[in-house]
Amino acid sequence: xxPQTIQRKLIFFKKLKRKVVVLIAFxxxxxxxxxxxxxxxxxxxxxxxxxxxxDITHEIEPFNVRQASHVLYRASLDFPTNTVFLVVVDxxxxxxxxxxxxxxKNGQIYVGPDNGVFTVVAEEYGxxxxxxxxxxxxxxxxxxxxxxxxxxxxxxxxxxxxxGTPLESVGPRLLYYEALRIKKPSMIGDHLEGExxxxxxxxxxxxxxxxxxxxxxxxxxxDTVRVKIGKKxxxxxxxxxxxxxxxxxxxxxxxxxxxxxxxxxxxxxAELLQVSEGEEVEVWR
Amino acid sequence: xxPQTIQRKLIFFKKLKRKVVVLIAFxxxxxxxxxxxxxxxxxxxxxxxxxxxxDITHEIEPFNVRQASHVLYRASLDFPTNTVFLVVVDxxxxxxxxxxxxxxKNGQIYVGPDNGVFTVVAEEYGxxxxxxxxxxxxxxxxxxxxxxxxxxxxxxxxxxxxxGTPLESVGPRLLYYEALRIKKPSMIGDHLEGExxxxxxxxxxxxxxxxxxxxxxxxxxxDTVRVKIGKKxxxxxxxxxxxxxxxxxxxxxxxxxxxxxxxxxxxxxAELLQVSEGEEVEVWR
Amino acid sequence: xxPQTIQRKLIFFKKLKRKVVVLIAFxxxxxxxxxxxxxxxxxxxxxxxxxxxxDITHEIEPFNVRQASHVLYRASLDFPTNTVFLVVVDxxxxxxxxxxxxxxKNGQIYVGPDNGVFTVVAEEYGxxxxxxxxxxxxxxxxxxxxxxxxxxxxxxxxxxxxxGTPLESVGPRLLYYEALRIKKPSMIGDHLEGExxxxxxxxxxxxxxxxxxxxxxxxxxxDTVRVKIGKKxxxxxxxxxxxxxxxxxxxxxxxxxxxxxxxxxxxxxAELLQVSEGEEVEVWR
Numbered sequence: 023x024x025p026q027t028i029q030r031k032l033i034f035f036k037k038l039k040r041k042v043v044v045l046i047a048f049x050x051x052x053x054x055x056x057x058x059x060x061x062x063x064x065x066x067x068x069x070x071x072x073x074x075x076x077d078i079t080h081e082i083e084p085f086n087v088r089q090a091s092h093v094l095y096r097a098s099l100d101f102p103t104n105t106v107f108l109v110v111v112d113x114x115x116x117x118x119x120x121x122x123x124x125x126x127k128n129g130q131i132y133v134g135p136d137n138g139v140f141t142v143v144a145e146e147y148g149x150x151x152x153x154x155x156x157x158x159x160x161x162x163x164x165x166x167x168x169x170x171x172x173x174x175x176x177x178x179x180x181x182x183x184x185x186g187t188p189l190e191s192v193g194p195r196l197l198y199y200e201a202l203r204i205k206k207p208s209m210i211g212d213h214l215e216g217e218x219x220x221x222x223x224x225x226x227x228x229x230x231x232x233x234x235x236x237x238x239x240x241x242x243x244x245d246t247v248r249v250k251i252g253k254k255x256x257x258x259x260x261x262x263x264x265x266x267x268x269x270x271x272x273x274x275x276x277x278x279x280x281x282x283x284x285x286x287x288x289x290x291x292a293e294l295l296q297v298s299e300g301e302e303v304e305v306w307r
Numbered sequence: 308x309x310p311q312t313i314q315r316k317l318i319f320f321k322k323l324k325r326k327v328v329v330l331i332a333f334x335x336x337x338x339x340x341x342x343x344x345x346x347x348x349x350x351x352x353x354x355x356x357x358x359x360x361x362d363i364t365h366e367i368e369p370f371n372v373r374q375a376s377h378v379l380y381r382a383s384l385d386f387p388t389n390t391v392f393l394v395v396v397d398x399x400x401x402x403x404x405x406x407x408x409x410x411x412k413n414g415q416i417y418v419g420p421d422n423g424v425f426t427v428v429a430e431e432y433g434x435x436x437x438x439x440x441x442x443x444x445x446x447x448x449x450x451x452x453x454x455x456x457x458x459x460x461x462x463x464x465x466x467x468x469x470x471g472t473p474l475e476s477v478g479p480r481l482l483y484y485e486a487l488r489i490k491k492p493s494m495i496g497d498h499l500e501g502e503x504x505x506x507x508x509x510x511x512x513x514x515x516x517x518x519x520x521x522x523x524x525x526x527x528x529x530d531t532v533r534v535k536i537g538k539k540x541x542x543x544x545x546x547x548x549x550x551x552x553x554x555x556x557x558x559x560x561x562x563x564x565x566x567x568x569x570x571x572x573x574x575x576x577a578e579l580l581q582v583s584e585g586e587e588v589e590v591w592r
Numbered sequence: 593x594x595p596q597t598i599q600r601k602l603i604f605f606k607k608l609k610r611k612v613v614v615l616i617a618f619x620x621x622x623x624x625x626x627x628x629x630x631x632x633x634x635x636x637x638x639x640x641x642x643x644x645x646x647d648i649t650h651e652i653e654p655f656n657v658r659q660a661s662h663v664l665y666r667a668s669l670d671f672p673t674n675t676v677f678l679v680v681v682d683x684x685x686x687x688x689x690x691x692x693x694x695x696x697k698n699g700q701i702y703v704g705p706d707n708g709v710f711t712v713v714a715e716e717y718g719x720x721x722x723x724x725x726x727x728x729x730x731x732x733x734x735x736x737x738x739x740x741x742x743x744x745x746x747x748x749x750x751x752x753x754x755x756g757t758p759l760e761s762v763g764p765r766l767l768y769y770e771a772l773r774i775k776k777p778s779m780i781g782d783h784l785e786g787e788x789x790x791x792x793x794x795x796x797x798x799x800x801x802x803x804x805x806x807x808x809x810x811x812x813x814x815d816t817v818r819v820k821i822g823k824k825x826x827x828x829x830x831x832x833x834x835x836x837x838x839x840x841x842x843x844x845x846x847x848x849x850x851x852x853x854x855x856x857x858x859x860x861x862a863e864l865l866q867v868s869e870g871e872e873v874e875v876w877r
Binding site: 052053054055056057058059060061063064065067068071084085113114115117167168169170173174 | 330332334339359361362363364365366378381382384385386387390505507508509547548549550560561562563568573
């Protein structure tokens, strides 16, 4: 679906060579007001004092698994191949939802709840290995709390994997994972379809439609396209950068991960279009 | 008061053995908008370039020493025994309030202003050693600013202690520290009393009442209890996890630190109950 | 202009001696909701797995180059001499604005867009070397995105410089950098002039006027001064610390970087004065 990302990964392997970087990339909806992020890090540092943790963000909208799934994939594109992703957006903590570890075909490892949060990375990279977290020796306490699996299960399992614990010792293989229903990006006749993936701090509206698909419509930079969201329709310039259009003007452009993004130069596109994540988007020439 | 935490600490010591982890755990009300947190870290890294700093949170409500005191204790439960806690919630900076170092009986060390912020850790762990910070050789500048003791006094003293500076060289012993008046958790006849300790990002209302005290009332999971806050009274189910009750329903359950927490499944209990930190709470069977 | 900072730096050099600390200090307007900060760190860690990154803040008001320029200078005072500052407040990304590296005469190095964000550090420290970033071998990808130069250009260039890449290999020398128009602090007859530099989380209003200039007016602690902002005028006590005046009372005092700050004891001065950054300020005896 997005050939340029595969190419990027290949370049990546060459660059790294013998310089092995093992990071834990940490993504939650816990916010930074509570002490939860800090204690999860304290738990990991007790397993490996030298563990290197990079925060992706802790401000996923509470319980918004769809947003987390898109953000996780976008972030993952710029992390090294052997990164362990600790992802806790977990509205079902304490219920029967499984705890899983997923290794994708690009060599990255994902640790978190089985609630759909890994849908996009699984679809984009392919799943190489999937296991249920079951080995209580890897837990922070053998009897974990009912409400804080992030600290008690996911963080220590991620730290043990980063230290070299093989996946087979985490728990038994699984055949299925929970997947979100996501509007797949596609070209249908003379238009493109997809969904709003991420709205960023600036109100930029990024879709899951690869920008390169515009070529199939015969669209070039400086052309105008029509963007349909719900029952509304807008005209937007196809641009390389915000500054190519006037302040306040709508544009579509390739975002930093290669997706078609709808933005307003020096303005807030999400407010202008009254659009939110998960909404379907069409782009017509 | 909370036997399960003592037990946890014992397990802790065994696990650690020779793997010494020395962290600085950092807690303030400075927010992340200002550059204050960054420069305090820069000061510590000039004393020990390898210092390992874990942020607990910097979003304590400004000047809210009571909130900080409860959050500090909860976070401390998951940090290793020799952690140095740098705590700066300091409405009285530049006045006559003392600067102190407190070593608690569990082996943790606390650095900050003597304004009550260490009340809960002192009561829960017991105080082993208490000193006034007086040795200007440990300061960032011998003449510290009047308004930023976090950078000029507390951060460098914490870094020096983490590097091995003995407490006796920090300053003279003190006999007393400032303590907040906190509604102690207790069982009185057929009900429990305590106070609201922490309201988290999700609106979960955690008290300082150990969940285990419910056993003394003869209450079991799936029973219903009455929660009294101010003049209002609510019914709540006793549950292990949010998902055990219907969405929008009130529950009491053990939070991640073992305290009785009042919550709403997929909702915001603090908004529903219009409750804030420090308010007294009663739980009746 | 601010002799006390120069003196501070001299003490600094002595303290450091052979203990070399090389930090990357990271300042943006990206916020912490997006994954941008995390992926920029992932890129730097792929260049140097041991790189030590200290966040100054990522909550500069979006596109507010003036705010960033003042905050950067204030933060820089407490970072070591060989720190590499990665500064991305970049409303003009993708346009013709240059990407630059600036070495100041105090030995610090600044990496970011040429849009005025380095105005204050350049004026305060003096510029020793100025280069345009041109060497694509230092980029994350040889064809950087149009919208995320923070990840694709600035972060990797900062990491390479921190690793020892000499500035001459970054790109050709420049003779000019873009400078903001800033109301220079000065004493004119019987009053001081300057501008509001930074409003912090607590609503403290810090100016770019060195507090020491008050001496020239013959003002001493406990005197009263008149503060003029726009057409309004206020009386304020000259104090060492917030606690020296009554709660709710206005004061001027030296802030943590030695500048004249307007504050309210246990209150919010920015709200009281309805003042914002960049506004001109006068102080009369």
